[in-house]
Amino acid sequence: MNNVSIQHISKKYASIEALQDISLEIQPGELFGLIGPDGAGKTTLFRILTTLLLADSGSASVCGLDVVKDLREIRKRVGYMPGRFSLYQDLTVEENLQFFATVFNTTIEKNYDLVRDIYVQIEPFKHRRAGKLSGGMKQKLALSCALIHRPDVLFLDEPTTGVDPVSRVEFWDMLDRLKKQGITILVSTPYMDEASRCDRIALMRAGKCLSVDTPENIRRSFTRSLWAVQGAQMYPLLNVLRNYPEIYSCYAFGDAHHLTFRHQNVSDNEINALQEYLKTNGYTGVELRKIEPSVEDCFMAL
Amino acid sequence: MRLNTLRYLLEKEFKQIRRDRFLPKIIFIIPMMQLIILPFAANFEMHNINLSIVDNDHSVTSQQLTNKILSSGYFRLTDYSPHYNEAIKSIESNDADIILEFPQGFEKRLGREGTNELLIAANAVNGTKGGMGSSYLSSIVQNFNAEKGYYPADLVGVKVTATNLFNPHLNYKSYMVPGIMVFLLTIIAGFVPALNIVSEKEKGTIEQINVSPVPKSLFMLSKLIPFWVIGFFLLTIAVGIAWLIYGLIPVGSLGTIYLFAAVYMIGFTGLGLAISAISSTQQQAMFTTFFFLIIFALLSGLFTPISSMPEWAQNITLLNPIRYFVEAMRMIYLKGSHFSDIEGHFFMICFFAVLFNVLAVAGYRKTQ
Numbered sequence: 001m002n003n004v005s006i007q008h009i010s011k012k013y014a015s016i017e018a019l020q021d022i023s024l025e026i027q028p029g030e031l032f033g034l035i036g037p038d039g040a041g042k043t044t045l046f047r048i049l050t051t052l053l054l055a056d057s058g059s060a061s062v063c064g065l066d067v068v069k070d071l072r073e074i075r076k077r078v079g080y081m082p083g084r085f086s087l088y089q090d091l092t093v094e095e096n097l098q099f100f101a102t103v104f105n106t107t108i109e110k111n112y113d114l115v116r117d118i119y120v121q122i123e124p125f126k127h128r129r130a131g132k133l134s135g136g137m138k139q140k141l142a143l144s145c146a147l148i149h150r151p152d153v154l155f156l157d158e159p160t161t162g163v164d165p166v167s168r169v170e171f172w173d174m175l176d177r178l179k180k181q182g183i184t185i186l187v188s189t190p191y192m193d194e195a196s197r198c199d200r201i202a203l204m205r206a207g208k209c210l211s212v213d214t215p216e217n218i219r220r221s222f223t224r225s226l227w228a229v230q231g232a233q234m235y236p237l238l239n240v241l242r243n244y245p246e247i248y249s250c251y252a253f254g255d256a257h258h259l260t261f262r263h264q265n266v267s268d269n270e271i272n273a274l275q276e277y278l279k280t281n282g283y284t285g286v287e288l289r290k291i292e293p294s295v296e297d298c299f300m301a302l
Numbered sequence: 303m304r305l306n307t308l309r310y311l312l313e314k315e316f317k318q319i320r321r322d323r324f325l326p327k328i329i330f331i332i333p334m335m336q337l338i339i340l341p342f343a344a345n346f347e348m349h350n351i352n353l354s355i356v357d358n359d360h361s362v363t364s365q366q367l368t369n370k371i372l373s374s375g376y377f378r379l380t381d382y383s384p385h386y387n388e389a390i391k392s393i394e395s396n397d398a399d400i401i402l403e404f405p406q407g408f409e410k411r412l413g414r415e416g417t418n419e420l421l422i423a424a425n426a427v428n429g430t431k432g433g434m435g436s437s438y439l440s441s442i443v444q445n446f447n448a449e450k451g452y453y454p455a456d457l458v459g460v461k462v463t464a465t466n467l468f469n470p471h472l473n474y475k476s477y478m479v480p481g482i483m484v485f486l487l488t489i490i491a492g493f494v495p496a497l498n499i500v501s502e503k504e505k506g507t508i509e510q511i512n513v514s515p516v517p518k519s520l521f522m523l524s525k526l527i528p529f530w531v532i533g534f535f536l537l538t539i540a541v542g543i544a545w546l547i548y549g550l551i552p553v554g555s556l557g558t559i560y561l562f563a564a565v566y567m568i569g570f571t572g573l574g575l576a577i578s579a580i581s582s583t584q585q586q587a588m589f590t591t592f593f594f595l596i597i598f599a600l601l602s603g604l605f606t607p608i609s610s611m612p613e614w615a616q617n618i619t620l621l622n623p624i625r626y627f628v629e630a631m632r633m634i635y636l637k638g639s640h641f642s643d644i645e646g647h648f649f650m651i652c653f654f655a656v657l658f659n660v661l662a663v664a665g666y667r668k669t670q
Contacts, residue, residue, distance in 0.1 A: 080509075099310065
């Protein structure tokens with residue numbers, strides 16, 4: 001059983017509540033995302049699950065093994081890729097992979113099929129020291145090293161932070177392929193747009209788990225109609241919109257403002273009224289269009 | 303499986319040490335420099351003491367004594383003043399360290415009464431130089447007295463002779479070199495591995511090891527063994543240098559030296575590990591290391607004799623492992639002491655080895 005089960009985990013650092021009563025069930029073979037901004041507690045949760053940190057209360061198990069009692073067994077069966085690149089910079093690509101294979105008492109040859117897709121991309125540089133690799137290549141090497149012992153569960157802590165958009169997409173494609181091999185994957189990310197690549201996600205903020213569901217269901221739970229507003233002078237426009245009594249919420253979202261109204265079903269009349277309001281405040285040519293909510297909108301609404 | 307993993311961990315350590323741009327140099331060059339330069343520089347024998355002579359007598363005897371003093375090799379005549387008041391100026395201007403004044407009628411009175419007085423005035427700003435200088439001077443004068451058959455009034459019939467046992471020429475280098483070897487081992491075994499472990503913490507690589515099935519103890523061992531090996535290697539080189547440059551061969555057994563070194567290094571790696579347990583950056587580790595190293599060094603008897611320390615400081619040195627090894631090393635090297643002579647030292651070093659390693663284990667338990 002490659003499942004991960006978390007029950008009422010809490011962890012405090014001095015006065016900061018890093019995790020508050022977190023409970024999650026991750027199914028075998030699932031690609032599960034922990035989504036949340038910095039300080040949400042994602043790394044702390046990973047460190048508890050990978051036996052690096054003890055929780056203050058609650059219990060957790062990985063592959064049916066308790067993270068406190070069976071830590072030795074768990075360490076054989078999980079792969080962990082920390083958020084910060086933490087391979088030996090003064091060893092070459094090949095030496096790093098070889099090293100981690102040996103540390104887990106296996107060989108590159110035995111599990112080569114699992115890492116091949118990823119490793120072939122960095123193999124041309126196998127005699128280069130890890131410290132001299134580019135960011136994307138470092139990340140591929142780190143993933144290879146985390147996989148070389150064929151773990152049952154893979155923990156990836158913000159693997160795409162600081163990686164260019166093209167490599168990010170590539171990285172998620174690699175995760176899809178790994179998922180097909182039956183590996184349970186837990187991945188954390190601050191990027192909401194990556195949430196849709198997960199089977200299920202947990203939205204986290206300030207140590208609390210706000211919502212757990214498939215990205216689809218989370219989007220569907222957004223019941224208000226969502227409107228995108230674009231115009232000149234975006235920042236003053238935001239304040240003007242917020243002053244409009246019928247507006248429920250309004251926040252900057254990329255190059256547009258997203259807003260919702262106080263009641264669920266918004267009629268054309270109300271939109272026209274808003275347009276009039278904006279015109280009287282000196283904002284002409286403001287474009288309003290109805291859009292589908294993204295995970296980030298759901299996160300903002302929570 | 304354990305052995306295989308350890309072998310691979312060691313292979314990785316040696317690779318990293320070799321590839322480090324700085325470490326191999328610091329490991330080999332600096333200790334060698336210490337051994338080659340320090341014994342010459344850290345020399346407490348006084349040469350070139352600047353002497354100012356005020357000769358109010360101008361007699362054959364005063365001339366003879368002056369010649370004897372200057373031919374001793376310790377003194378350099380930098381000033382010859384007709385008057386004490388002028389001589390004192392040369393001390394003020396730092397041209398002279400010591401004034402020797404012959405009183406008027408020195409020779410005459412000496413011949414008539416068999417006794418006389420000389421004035422020795424030393425600049426005590428540099429206490430060691432002043433003190434040693436005036437005592438050298440007095441002993442030369444005493445020698446002179448003996449040759450001429452004069453004795454100071456209160457010492458009639460008594461003659462003091464000193465023989466320097468084990469280091470007959472009072473060669474300061476023979477005394478320093480064995481002590482410096484101890485210092486080398488302290489740095490290599492105690493502090494370099496500690497910094498090495500902390501650097502893995504700093505870079506985050508230790509996280510990757512921690513999530514692997516490799517036990518922490520095995521990982522630590524892989525950090526320590528290379529430096530034990532390097533420590534023995536350096537000790538051997540040091541023994542070679544001592545022989546080649548200083549002609550110094552241990553009178554006692556090399557085996558005893560290596561046995562002491564082995565336990566000593568295990569002890570200091572324990573201290574290093576304890577430091578690495580409480581530090582999360584190399585900077586912190588460095589400062590903690592400095593704290594211990596300087597206190598241990600100054601209270602080890604390496605530079606200043608423990609017997610000349612105040613009693614409370616002497617008591618503190620009892621808690622200093624370096625002290626025991628420095629003493630033992632000197633006894634083996636110069637005196638040829640057998641293991642049975644320095645058993646006490648050996649047990650103290652064993653005691654510290656156990657103590658430091660218990661501290662290290664406790665430190666790591668707590669941080670987990």
